[in-house]
Amino acid sequence: MGGAIARGLAKGSLIKAGDISVSNPSAGKLQALQADFPDMHVTHDNQEAVTGADYIMLCVKPWLVKSVLKALKLNARQVIVSVAAGITFEELAHYLVEKDMAMFRLVPNTAISELQSMTFIASRNATPEQIKLMCDLFNEMGSAMLIPEDKIAAATSLASCGIAYALKYIQAATQGGIELGIPAKDGMRMVAQSLAGAAALILNNDTHPAIEVEKVCTPGGYTIRGINRLEQDGFTNAVINALKASMY
Numbered sequence: 122m123g124g125a126i127a128r129g130l131a132k133g134s135l136i137k138a139g140d141i142s143v144s145n146p147s148a149g150k151l152q153a154l155q156a157d158f159p160d161m162h163v164t165h166d167n168q169e170a171v172t173g174a175d176y177i178m179l180c181v182k183p184w185l186v187k188s189v190l191k192a193l194k195l196n197a198r199q200v201i202v203s204v205a206a207g208i209t210f211e212e213l214a215h216y217l218v219e220k221d222m223a224m225f226r227l228v229p230n231t232a233i234s235e236l237q238s239m240t241f242i243a244s245r246n247a248t249p250e251q252i253k254l255m256c257d258l259f260n261e262m263g264s265a266m267l268i269p270e271d272k273i274a275a276a277t278s279l280a281s282c283g284i285a286y287a288l289k290y291i292q293a294a295t296q297g298g299i300e301l302g303i304p305a306k307d308g309m310r311m312v313a314q315s316l317a318g319a320a321a322l323i324l325n326n327d328t329h330p331a332i333e334v335e336k337v338c339t340p341g342g343y344t345i346r347g348i349n350r351l352e353q354d355g356f357t358n359a360v361i362n363a364l365k366a367s368m369y
Contacts, residue, residue: 122204123180124150125234126262131158132236133261135254144170167192178202178227190216197222200251204229206277207369210245210270223247225255226270228277229262230284238263239280243270274368282367286360287316 123143131138136228144167145151151163164170171177171193181189183205190213196200204227214220218219228241240259244252244267252267259265268276291312298308338345349358351357 122233123178123297124154124181125231126152126178126204126229127161128157129233129236129238129262130258131161133258135258135261139361142170142174171195171199174199176200176202178204180204183208186213187216195219195222200225200247202227202255206334207274210243210288223251225251227255227259228273228281229259232284233262236262239284240265241273241276241280242267243273244268261292277369278364278367283364286363291316 123145127141127143130136130141137160138158139159139162140163142164143151143154144164146165148165151165154161155163162170175198177193177195177199179189179201186205186208187204190201195217200223201213201217202225203213206228206311208226210226211225213224214222214352224245225247226243229238230240232238233240238259240263242252242255242259242265244255247255254263255266266276291309294312295305295308298311299305303311319333322328323330334348338348
C-alpha cells in the first residue's frame with residue numbers, strides 16, 4: 122500500500138516526485154519505485170526519510186507501529202498520517218513524544234494503484250489547510266471522504282474490505298458465464314465493465330440503486346426473475362452479514 126500511495130502522489134499534480142522520500146527494508150521494492158520515478162528519494166533508514174518531512178505517512182502493519190514510531194525523532198510541526206488498520210489516534214499519541222501533533226488516519230483500498238481508491242480520512246489536531254491538502258491529495262487517487270474516527274471501522278468494511286466483495290461478484294459471475302458458454306476472459310471483461318457502468322450511474326447522477334434496478338426490470342422480463350432469485354437465495358442478507366463480519 123505504501124508503494125501504491127507513493128506512486129499515486131508522484132503521478133498527481135500537488136507533490137513532485139523529488140519531494141517524496143520512501144523508506145523500506147526491501148531493496149527490490151525501492152529499486153522498482155526509483156525505476157519509475159528517478160527523482161524520488163529512497164532509503165532503508167526511516168529516520169533519514171522523515172527528517173525534514175512535513176508529512177510522515179506510516180504505511181506499516183499495525184503490530185509494527187509502536188516500534189517504528191518510538192524509534193523516530195520527530196518535531197511538533199510534523200504531521201503523522203497512519204494507514205495502519207485499527208490503530209487509534211490515542212494509540213498513535215501514546216507512541217509519540219509530542220502528544221499534540223496533527224494526525225490523520227487513512228483507509229484507502231487496493232484500487233489506489235489504479236488511482237481509483239475510495240479513501241476515508243479522519244483527522245486530529247489538524248488545521249483546515251492540512252485537512253484540505255489531504256483530501257486534495259487523495260481525491261487525485263480516486264475519491265476521498267472525511268469521516269469521524271468512530272466511523273472508520275464501518276467505512277473500512279464497506280469500501281476497503283468491500284472491494285473484495287465486488288471482486289468476488291466478478292469472479293462468481295464469470296464462473297456463471299462459463300457455465301452459459303462464455304469464455305472466462307470474455308465474461309470477466311463483460312462483468313467488470315458492467316460493474317464500472319453501474320458505479321458510474323450512481324456516482325454521476327442523483328439517483329439510487331433501486332431506481333436503476335427498476336429501469337432494467339421490465340414486467341415479465343428476464344432481469345426481474347434473476348433479481349427475485351438473488352433475493353430468494355439470500356443475496357442482500359449475505360452482503361450485509363459479510364460487512365458485519367469484517368468489522369474490527
